[in-house]
Amino acid sequence: MTDATTMLAPPPVDDEPAIAERIAKSVSCADGKVLGLDEFHRWFAACAERNYTAVERVPLDELTGWATHPVTGNIVHDSGKFFTVEGLDVRLPDAAVPSWTQPIINQPEIGILGILVKEFDGVLHCLMQAKVEPGNRNGVQLSPTVQATRSNYTRVHQGKPVPYLEYFRDRSDDRRVVADVRQSEQGSWFHHKRNRNMIIEVSSEVEVLDGFCWLSLGQVHALLHEEDVVNMDARTVLSCLPFAGAPDSSRMRDLLAWITEARTRNDVYADRIPLNEVTGWQRDGTSIRHESGKFFNVIGVDVRAGGREVRRWCQPMIEPIGIGVVGMLVKRIDGVLHCLMHARVEPGYVDVVELAPTVQCTPENYTVLPAAAHPPFLGEILGAGPARIKYDNLLSEEGGRFHHALNRYVAVETGIDVPPEQFQEYRWVSLPQLTDLLRHSHYVNIQARSIVACLHSLQGTANR
């Protein structure tokens, strides 16, 4: 037998710090090398004028191209593709609300959310898109280069090809992967939904099509501070950037053990059921509503989208009731920004628990829920004065499935103590630890990814 010890020599030099440095350089490039922010705003306003959607509510029973299955009551597209609205039977034996049923979107296809990046004058820029979605209250939002379901890019709806898709589907010598990880989406509204979050760097020339522009990370970060400009898909992809700061690996081990413990402690049974077996929800031909009037409605819309190509389609959408609060308590520990993460169960998650922001709720829903279900720390967040508020903005969830789904995203610096024995579902997690977790699926939920992207944006705004 040969000397096996020599088989375990250290690996060669790593180029990861180089990427992290280049990301930091782009973050600190406040006004870009291609298009200044003033110019961007004129361009964006012009895009908004050229691209519009007219969204009209129509009864669920009258959605062209969609049908209600005669046996299950599920709402299904005639092609069998896109997504279906089904029922979910949820049991959480140890929770304050131990069981319920609800409508849920089942979209098994894994789509691509991709941002193409390229250096200009030695600074990385992102190819961003001014994209209109039917659920956006303001029409156009800043979106990733590519935002496509598999039905989109295999062209089930016979539309034009998805621009720039080839950069994310085909490998070539002029491209390198900066990030490529499937991440979950809203576990209260989707069953096992995942999208592939990709960042691809290209070194060769790229043609800039109408509706696209190159922005530095510093510029995108500035736009994250404007109301409802950067869409959810862009935010989740941005959160997956390999920012600097390797986490302490023994603390990482303790964090992973805490997640394992939370996933073992919580029993979740979430079974898909026919939509017509859902109880507590009222369905007429027009919509599906919870009998309390809270949570969300399932509605139908007829969409006319204009721009270079006029398209018209109908689809069901989820319309949340009320504006949500996504609140993160933050604190410096040994100089490093930490977030108070919540190991949160949502019925649509693939793996029981994901790390959520400290608070993620729609306050008015709690009027119909038991007191034990009320979120801790909500008062600490809503009661914070301006000096403690590090970030505060209204942002939308995905406009392709959700109708006017608005959340107030807020980060509040706190001095409170969170004793682990009292709050076993909560834990201080550093930004570098979150960056490390975000290399993998199923750890950090979509709302947390949004606010993490916003927290990274604070780096460029130190002097504001």
Next chain:
Amino acid sequence: MTDATTMLAPPPVDDEPAIAERIAKSVSCADGKVLGLDEFHRWFAACAERNYTAVERVPLDELTGWATHPVTGNIVHDSGKFFTVEGLDVRLPDAAVPSWTQPIINQPEIGILGILVKEFDGVLHCLMQAKVEPGNRNGVQLSPTVQATRSNYTRVHQGKPVPYLEYFRDRSDDRRVVADVRQSEQGSWFHHKRNRNMIIEVSSEVEVLDGFCWLSLGQVHALLHEEDVVNMDARTVLSCLPFAGAPDSSRMRDLLAWITEARTRNDVYADRIPLNEVTGWQRDGTSIRHESGKFFNVIGVDVRAGGREVRRWCQPMIEPIGIGVVGMLVKRIDGVLHCLMHARVEPGYVDVVELAPTVQCTPENYTVLPAAAHPPFLGEILGAGPARIKYDNLLSEEGGRFHHALNRYVAVETGIDVPPEQFQEYRWVSLPQLTDLLRHSHYVNIQARSIVACLHSLQGTANR
């Protein structure tokens, strides 16, 4: 707004290298500080004499405590706990065998596989157990400190308490987590089965009960070279040790992107169905067999286990047909040992694909499968001469569910080239990369974890 840049200072000093060094020290401690290997063998033989199982085959329909559900045909324990034998309907649209149905074990409970470690004379030792399982062909095998389903430790079967369980369930100042991660088990026989793999270090005194002993990692590694001594549960826990060698992070990023790609490329639909809707399998009152006579049987056993406490119970088991081959091609790249991993789909996995050894098959099954389903590289492994064979041993799978499930585990050094364009499902992955992946669930399958544990054992045998 305060200066957010200072929030991102580097974290404090890491103690991870210290743990890796202490593991290496224990690996190089060939004969332990507590019990020499000769003494161990005498002790182990004495345990085997005191602890026995008498396993008698009984018809499935006559299993005391189990019943066949009148509607579904599922085989269910009277308590509703432990596990059930159900059916699975599998569709893999792009695979050589695109669809089939099969019996499968559904065991949603997450059990604990835990090894307690403690320093003696400055060297870490593992508290190992001589444990008998009904499916073991040789009675007693070397097992983790704790090996318990939740039904075990919540005492559904009214047995005695599980010894040492408190070290894995309760935190205290004299204990620290070395590893704690849920890992999958056989995805061809289990639906979404996961166990919690835990390694806990204790600093206080520990009473050594009958049937337990302290061994250094060097000793456990030596025993991994003896035929069928170290059981599957011990091997999977050992594979999760945080061995030395941080992987290159840009290569890690490429590896994760390749896994994302494999998980996106493969569509897997695996739906639980009633056992009596499974086709191609013959069920009489005695057993369930595939009509080809291949793959596996579901059988019933009546077990009498003796030792300090005599217990008797009946249960269904899976009895594989034939001896499997678990083969890993290995190669040094830049001096580091790499394994040729296979991104393998198994229907019972939670997340589509896990990394499997180069070859994992029962050769005789392929007489009834299409040629395209035959495993590549099997010839390279079975045809290797002794100089290229780095590890070669017969080891068992879990004796609690599987009856005489034997695999030949073999690692072969190779010089062959594996062009990625020709073998997109295969990739060279270094041992440090596998160690890094093993901090997380759903990446490295049970067979690969076994052989990874064996490859680590080569470190201590350099001079053999």
